[in-house]
Amino acid sequence: SDGMNAQDLGKILHREPAEIVKKLFMLGVMVNQNQSLDKDTIEILAADYGIGAEEKIEENISDIDTLYDQEMENTEHLENRPPVVTIMGHVDHGKTTLLDHLRHSHITAGEAGGITQAIGAYQVRHSDNVITFLDTPGHAAFTEMRARGANVTDITILVVAADDGVMPQTIEAINHAKAAGTPIIVAVNKVDKPDANPAHVTEQLAEYGLIPEDWGGDTIFVNISAKFGENIDELLDMIVLQSEMMELKANPDQAAVGSVIEARLDQGKGSVATLLVQQGTMHVGDPIVVGHTFGRVRTMTNERGRDLKKATPSTPVEITGLNEVPEAGDHFVVFPDEKSARAAGEARAKEAQMEERRKTNHVTLDNLFDSL
Ligand code: GTP
Ligand code: MG
Numbered sequence: 001s002d003g004m005n006a007q008d009l010g011k012i013l014h015r016e017p018a019e020i021v022k023k024l025f026m027l028g029v030m031v032n033q034n035q036s037l038d039k040d041t042i043e044i045l046a047a048d049y050g051i052g053a054e055e056k057i058e059e060n061i062s063d064i065d066t067l068y069d070q071e072m073e074n075t076e077h078l079e080n081r082p083p084v085v086t087i088m089g090h091v092d093h094g095k096t097t098l099l100d101h102l103r104h105s106h107i108t109a110g111e112a113g114g115i116t117q118a119i120g121a122y123q124v125r126h127s128d129n130v131i132t133f134l135d136t137p138g139h140a141a142f143t144e145m146r147a148r149g150a151n152v153t154d155i156t157i158l159v160v161a162a163d164d165g166v167m168p169q170t171i172e173a174i175n176h177a178k179a180a181g182t183p184i185i186v187a188v189n190k191v192d193k194p195d196a197n198p199a200h201v202t203e204q205l206a207e208y209g210l211i212p213e214d215w216g217g218d219t220i221f222v223n224i225s226a227k228f229g230e231n232i233d234e235l236l237d238m239i240v241l242q243s244e245m246m247e248l249k250a251n252p253d254q255a256a257v258g259s260v261i262e263a264r265l266d267q268g269k270g271s272v273a274t275l276l277v278q279q280g281t282m283h284v285g286d287p288i289v290v291g292h293t294f295g296r297v298r299t300m301t302n303e304r305g306r307d308l309k310k311a312t313p314s315t316p317v318e319i320t321g322l323n324e325v326p327e328a329g330d331h332f333v334v335f336p337d338e339k340s341a342r343a344a345g346e347a348r349a350k351e352a353q354m355e356e357r358r359k360t361n362h363v364t365l366d367n368l369f370d371s372l
Helices: 006-013 017-026 039-048 054-072 095-105 139-147 168-180 198-206 232-246 338-361 365-370
Strands: 084-089 121-126 129-134 155-161 184-189 220-223 257-266 270-279 287-290 293-301 316-322 331-334
Touching (some): 006 017, 017 039, 054 257, 084 095, 095 155, 095 184, 095 232, 129 232, 155 168, 155 232, 184 198, 220 232, 287 338
Parallel strands (some): 084 129, 084 155, 155 184
Antiparallel strands (some): 121 129
16 A cells, blocks of 8 residues: 555544644645645654654563662661561451550650551650551552562561351452562450350461471461550550561661552642651652652651651651552652652653553554554
8 A cells, every 4th residue: 555644543543634734734744635745744743643753662671670670779877677577367367456555655755645646657665676657458458569560568467256156258368469479467356255265266376387487497486466456566566576586687878769558639738648768768858759759858757746847767647748649559769959859750650641642542663653
């Protein structure tokens, strides 16, 4: 054939040929519907419909995730960092009771008043150690976060009620932890109850490879009562012990990178995101790219709503100042200046838009030329 004309292009792009001709006219190309078009013209037109820029934009996208990966693997100036702990377990086995107990009795810096804000992550102090807890995300959210490449948890606390034993979501939690490669500490809960049978729980868990040390295995088991605060200090001791064996380290002397724990739109504050700093130190005023959005860290607060000037590795913070609301599991990277953050952020936003167009058009530059 003579090549492609406005009619052919219209069919592929699901547009009226007249619209194509008009668009070409606006681009300075005068043709009728049947005149064949050269390759350059098609490319310019395609770009106008958002086709063909994919490669360039995909480079940008991987730049952010590559940057995150690179920074996460940085081995310079490593210092100890607190462990990041997630509590999982079957419905009603006592996860919230345990978290609430920790919130009120073990708040950081020994300040009174407890946690005033509902935030998805917070730190507790245990003797000289700090431990970061993530509020149990629903199992679905956990799976999604992992699917998005966010492995933020170092240690999983598996809560099993001693009067109920191993249940379906107990097994699900074990599988999540195994898939994420995090060690499990078993908290056998509700041991205060008359019908509690911790030995039975141990027997059941052995079937899943979770065997306590005094049975010849290497899994830490702690009997607790979340409701009455019994043995919680022992549980925290075990978390510290486990984290010391893991030698968790990060470099605080670099620009911050990390992951989104949760985010929402607030009527007054705009986009509010809970971020976990995983490497480096974050400061108020930092230009930042988060998932498909970007901005500047306008305010940074901890779980008690207290303003922070900086946040070191394993610190969860709530920030404002982002253009849009990112998604849980998105990575963030702090940039040296606002201009480059904006460029990277806009490229990512454009990519999302392209993706949307690609879905509706099913056309790429390649298959456009293939059909010539
Ligand atoms: P979901 O969020 O629904 O999955 O449940 P959960 O795992 O958060 O359980 P939650 O902390 O809400 O506890 C469920 C019930 O068990 C509540 O009535 C608690 O008071 C009770 N409970 C939790 N821990 C203990 C405990 O150590 N002893 C006793 N006797 N009751 C407990
Ligand atoms: Mg709960």
